[in-house]
Amino acid sequence: GAVVSQHPSRVICKSGTSVKIECRSLDFQATTMFWYRQFPKQSLMLMATSNEGSKATYEQGVEKDKFLINHASLTLSTLTVTSAHPEDSSFYICSARGPIFGSGTQLSVL
Amino acid sequence: AQKVTQAQTEISVVEKEDVTLDCVYETRDTTYYLFWYKQPPSGELVFLIRRNSFDEQNEISGRYSWNFQKSTSSFNFTITASQVVDSAVYFCALSEAPVDSTLTFGKGTMLLVSP
Numbered sequence: 001g002a003v004v005s006q007h008p009s010r011v012i013c014k015s016g017t018s019v020k021i022e023c024r025s026l027d028f029q030a031t032t033m034f035w036y037r038q039f040p041k042q043s044l045m046l047m048a049t050s051n052e053g054s055k056a057t058y059e060q061g062v063e064k065d066k067f068l069i070n071h072a073s074l075t076l077s078t079l080t081v082t083s084a085h086p087e088d089s090s091f092y093i094c095s096a097r098g099p100i101f102g103s104g105t106q107l108s109v110l
Numbered sequence: 111a112q113k114v115t116q117a118q119t120e121i122s123v124v125e126k127e128d129v130t131l132d133c134v135y136e137t138r139d140t141t142y143y144l145f146w147y148k149q150p151p152s153g154e155l156v157f158l159i160r161r162n163s164f165d166e167q168n169e170i171s172g173r174y175s176w177n178f179q180k181s182t183s184s185f186n187f188t189i190t191a192s193q194v195v196d197s198a199v200y201f202c203a204l205s206e207a208p209v210d211s212t213l214t215f216g217k218g219t220m221l222l223v224s225p
Contacts, residue, residue, distance in 0.1 A: 034212055043201065043217045044155075091153055099205070099213060103154045 002028045006102025014110055021079045021105045023094035029074040030096035038091040050077040084109045112137045114204050116216035123192050123223055131187045131219045133202030144185045145203040192223045
């Protein structure tokens with residue numbers, strides 16, 4: 001069946017660095033992908049909608065300059081957390097149509 | 111606006127007990143889809159079921175069963191003869207459409223099954 005591959009599964013970084021998370025659709029094209037964030041012991045909240053070839057749409061309260069989304073091809077969307085800080089530590093997960101979810105990325109910022 | 115309420119924050123049962131996880135939703139759409147996901151400690155979301163608003167048939171899959179009642183806007187999930195491996199957080203979610211759609215998640219119910 002259709003699979004969404006997400007990498008890395010876990011990343012630890014120092015405060016101030018940038019982290020890139022990739023979400024790739026395997027064996028199907030995804031013109032739209034979604035990025036969710038989940039803080040510890042909380043629910044998943046939609047951060048942004050990634051559209052191939054155009055700008056992402058961000059939910060209210062999500063800083064677009066901090067969470068850069070690029071959807072340059074029909075199979076790849078990337079989320080870059082720029083100048084990460086400890087409060088950005090969270091579980092990030094993407095999805096494509098279906099919805100089909102990636103396996104998630106646990107980001108820990110020291 | 112869509113909303114999903116999972117009133118049970120945490121449920122603890124002993125193995126072999128039956129347990130029901132409640133889910134109540136709100137939507138103004140006549141066409142919508144309901145989901146249940148399991149999230150084990152490793153974090154990934156495991157898809158359990160998708161049900162559209164026009165299909166109120168209850169579903170059974172092994173030890174899992176779902177009761178969809180539009181009259182009460184509920185989509186409850188029952189695990190029969192629970193097992194330790196069922197321990198996880200379970201999320202109920204709602205979307206307007208299944209394709210290229212966003213999901214509105216409930217806050218989740220943590221199920222702890224002890225031996």
